[in-house]
Amino acid sequence: MIYLVKLTETDKRILITAFLAIILVFLLIGLVVNIVRKIMAHQGRAVDTYMYDMLKAKVVTTPREFRKISFIKNFQILYKKITLPIILLAIAFVICLIRYFITKDEFFVTYFTIEKGIGSLFYKWDWAEAEKATILNIKTFIPSNWPDALNTPHFESNVSSIMAYCSFPFLLVGLILYFNHLLAFISRSIQTRKLSKTFFQKDLSKVTNEI
Numbered sequence: 001m002i003y004l005v006k007l008t009e010t011d012k013r014i015l016i017t018a019f020l021a022i023i024l025v026f027l028l029i030g031l032v033v034n035i036v037r038k039i040m041a042h043q044g045r046a047v048d049t050y051m052y053d054m055l056k057a058k059v060v061t062t063p064r065e066f067r068k069i070s071f072i073k074n075f076q077i078l079y080k081k082i083t084l085p086i087i088l089l090a091i092a093f094v095i096c097l098i099r100y101f102i103t104k105d106e107f108f109v110t111y112f113t114i115e116k117g118i119g120s121l122f123y124k125w126d127w128a129e130a131e132k133a134t135i136l137n138i139k140t141f142i143p144s145n146w147p148d149a150l151n152t153p154h155f156e157s158n159v160s161s162i163m164a165y166c167s168f169p170f171l172l173v174g175l176i177l178y179f180n181h182l183l184a185f186i187s188r189s190i191q192t193r194k195l196s197k198t199f200f201q202k203d204l205s206k207v208t209n210e211i
Contacts, residue, residue, distance in 0.1 A: 018142050036183065039180070039183055039184065039187070040183065040184075040186075040187035040190070041187075043183070043184035043187035043188055043191075044187045044188060044190065044191035045191075046077070046184075046188055046191075047070055047074075047188050047191040047192050047195060048191075048195075050070075050073050051066065051069070051070055051073075051195070054069065055199065063196040063197065063199075064196075066192070066195065066196045066199070067192055067193065067196045070188075070192040070195075070196075071189070071192065074185060074188045074189060074192065075185075077184075077185075077188070078181060078182075078184075078185045081181040081184070082178065082181050082182075084177060085173075085174045085175070085176075085177035085178040085181065086174075086178070087174075088170045088171075088173055088174030088177070089170070089171065089174035089175070089178065091167075091170045091174075092167040092168075092170035092171035092174060093167075095163055095166055095167035095170070096111070096163070096164075096167050098163065099159075099160060099163035099164065099167070102159060102163070103116075103159055103160040103163075105160045110160060111164055114150075114151050114156075115156065115158075115161075116156070116158060116160040116161055116164070117160070117161060117164045118161075118164050118165065118168045119151065120151065120153070120154055120155065120156050120161060121153050121154075121155075121165070121168075122151070122153060123149060123151065123152060123153065124149065124150045124151040125146070125147040125148070125149055125150065126147045126148050126149075126150050127143065127147050129147065129148070130143040130145065130146075130147035130148075131143065131145060
């Protein structure tokens with residue numbers, strides 16, 4: 001005899017919530033991947049722009065020359081673009097260095113804490129102590145309710161926190177710009193290698209079409 005599994009209303013609600021959460025995670029991952037692909041495609045087309053005239057004038061005649069010149073131009077672009085994020089990160093580092101000499105609080109130990117760092121600016125929930133849901137009399141890792149908040153965004157008035165707040169915008173913007181330009185550099189490098197193979201590839205169909 002086969003017994004059908006009966007879910008309670010609580011079980012159904014928990015399963016639906018977990019299913020929606022999984023879908024949301026996949027949507028966010030897909031969005032990030034799509035953004036990265038668009039950035040890489042856009043930056044890759046820059047190779048076509050700065051190498052077009054050289055190829056048209058037949059200054060570059062071999063794949064090796066193409067890769068060499070393209071790499072130099074790519075590195076020059078990176079050097080110019082990366083100046084701003086390096087300056088921002090340097091400012092953040094100097095502020096943190098001053099913070100260390102004034103408060104003697106170690107950067108990596110206290111910078112992200114709630115009491116003396118930027119942790120006070122963000123929500124923090126007690127996921128470890130949250131009650132876990134039971135489905136079909138089986139204890140799961142899924143929280144049955146939203147956990148209690150251990151911290152809500154607020155400002156701390158101590159010197160260590162204030163200096164951490166001052167350095168954080170420079171650190172955040174600097175890192176975002178740095179990784180964006182680094183991704184662009186990698187994209188142009190990939191496009192360079194791809195074009196060096198396809199552009200100089202010997203294809204008889206092209207000759208046939210020209211005859």
